[in-house]
Structure formats: C-alpha cells, structure tokens
Amino acid sequence: xxxxxxxxxxxxxxxxxxxxxxxxxxxLLRTILERNRFVPDDVASALFTVTPDLVSEFPAAAARRxxxxxxxxxxxxxxxxxxxxxxxxxxxxxxxxxxxxxxxxHVYLEGATTLRPDLSGRQ
Numbered sequence: 286x287x288x289x290x291x292x293x294x295x296x297x298x299x300x301x302x303x304x305x306x307x308x309x310x311x312x313l314l315r316t317i318l319e320r321n322r323f324v325p326d327d328v329a330s331a332l333f334t335v336t337p338d339l340v341s342e343f344p345a346a347a348a349r350r351x352x353x354x355x356x357x358x359x360x361x362x363x364x365x366x367x368x369x370x371x372x373x374x375x376x377x378x379x380x381x382x383x384x385x386x387x388x389x390x391h392v393y394l395e396g397a398t399t400l401r402p403d404l405s406g407r408q
Contacts, residue, residue, distance in 0.1 A: 286383065287382060288381070288382065288383075289329055289379055289380065289381055289382075290379075290382050290384060290389055291377055291379060291389075292321060292378040292380055292389055292391060292392075293375070293376070293377055293378075293404075294313050294316070294375070294376045294378070294391060294392040294393065294394075295313070295373055295374065295375040295376070295392075295393050295394070295397035295400055296309045296310070296373070296374050296393075297309075297370065297371075297372050297373050297374070297394075297395040297396035298339070298372050298374065300372070301339050301340060301341050302341055302342075303342035306339060306341060306344055306347070307342055307344075307346060307347045307350065308347075309374060309395075310333070310344040310346075310347035310348070310374055310376075311347040313374065313376065313392060313394060314347065314348060314351060316392045317376075317378065317390070317392045320392060321380070321382075321389065321390050323380055323382060325351075325352060325355075325356055327381050327382060328356045328378055328380055328381075329357075329380065330356065330357040330358070330359075331353070331356060331357075331358050331376055331377065331378045331379070332358075332359050332361065332377045333345050333348075333358065333360045333361070333374065333375065333376050334361045334362065334374070334375045334376075335360070335361075335362060335363065335373070335375075336362075336363050336365070336371055336372060336373045337362055337363065337365040338371055338372055339372055339373075339374065343360045344360060344374045345358035345359070345360050363375070370397065370399065372396075373397055373400075375397075
C-alpha cells in the first residue's frame with residue numbers, strides 16, 4: 286500500500302553564494318533519491334529551510350534545475366537560535382511510497398551530520 290512518508294535531509298555550505306546553495310541542495314537531493322530509490326513523480330511536496338545567514342538563493346531552485354517542475358516546493362527561513370548550526374539547508378520531502386518508516390533513509394551531509402548523528406551514519 287502506498288502511503289505518504291516524510292524524508293528529512295540537511296547539508297551545510299561554506300559560503301552564502303547562489304552556486305554553493307544550488308550545488309549543495311542538488312547534492313543533498315540526489316543522495317536522498319539514490320538512498321530511497323524514488324522518482325520525482327513520487328514526491329507530493331518538498332519544504333526547504335535555510336538558516337538566516339543564507340539569503341542569496343532559494344534551495345528549491347536546485348530541485349527545479351533537476352526537473353522537479355510539477356512538485357510543489359516552498360522555501361522558509363529557520364529560527365535564528367544563537368549558537369546553533371550556521372549556513373544550513375534543510376529539506377522535508379513528502380513522498381508517496383511503500384517504504385516502511387524504518388526503511389526510509391534520512392540524509393545529513395557535511396556539517397549537518399551533527400543535527401542527527403543517530404541517522405547520519407545509516408546507509
């Protein structure tokens with residue numbers, strides 16, 4: 286039976302530059318796709334957030350660049366909690382899938398591995 290499940294992911298970038306944001310987001314999405322074996326048609330929607338120090342580009346533009354043209358996408362800014370991880374892009378993908386929750390591979394790359402060390406090492 287197909288259900289809607291959430292897949293989380295995050296990645297950090299070294300600088301607030303459009304190319305850095307787009308390339309990192311694309312790397313994150315491709316890794317999520319590879320580990321969970323789905324196609325864009327399976328995606329119900331995707332929500333992207335960035336920390337307040339990333340303002341030069343929308344991460345959703347990377348998904349559009351990858352061909353996610355019919356997927357509803359939104360961008361948001363995270364709450365700027367002092368002392369928390371900086372220059373971080375996060376995504377929550379709502380996926381139509383037959384995978385069980387324990388089969389979902391959440392993806393945390395670069396400095397974002399500190400957000401969920403319990404999930405960062407899963408392959």
